[in-house]
Amino acid sequence: MEPENRISNKALTVWKISGLIGSAITWIISIAILTLTIFFKWTYWIVGILFIISIIQSYLSIYLMPSIKWKRWRYEVRNTDIDIQNGIFIIKRTLIPMIRVQHVETKQGPLLRKYELASVEISTAATMHVIPALDLAEADELRRYISRMASVEEEDV
Incomplete structure (x- = not known):
């Protein structure tokens, strides 16, 4: 799914x-x-x-x-993981366990700022994953939610 x-x-x-x-x-x-x-x-x-x-x-x-x-870009953030799907000709699915998330940030370039959009960057020890072009409020809420869930997961370990 x-x-x-x-x-x-x-x-x-x-x-x-x-x-x-x-x-x-x-x-x-x-x-x-x-x-x-x-x-x-x-x-x-x-x-x-x-x-x-x-x-x-x-x-x-x-x-x-x-x-x-x-059309191809989709994402879903759950309590235990982040599911990202993207690609043009080859569809790539990535599951990022919350326990692996080190930090989350939002970024805006000039074009994104003009259209009130932001990208959410999720960093793990090995890689960085980006969910591009979200509405600014949604990006901020997503950043806070992922940060909160990642810190809860780390405390449980």
Whole structure:
């Protein structure tokens, strides 16, 4: 049974804007190569391939990948563990025992802050796991809940 909770719908907007920024960089590089091609009289088929790649990359990063990513991202926090499911082509499920949680924090970049979202980072001894783009209040509540449950588990040992 897969985890029940989804991340915020606003994550789609944030991921599309991130894709747009990445695509803009790709287009700037493509235009720079076009300029070099004209200046140095290189063959134009290189530019054609580069523009086709830029169009495909733009479509994938702005439209397709954010919606697939959002549909796949799920999480559930229980008293004994945290269940995270994510992935685009390969679905990955991770169970984090509460007893292994060392600390939990929320993070916001400029885009997340603009849309009142935050990511929850869960650290264990070996790895760090992230639940991205939750509503700010939900992220804060989740951070407090995980922190409380992790400290209760540690006291029981």
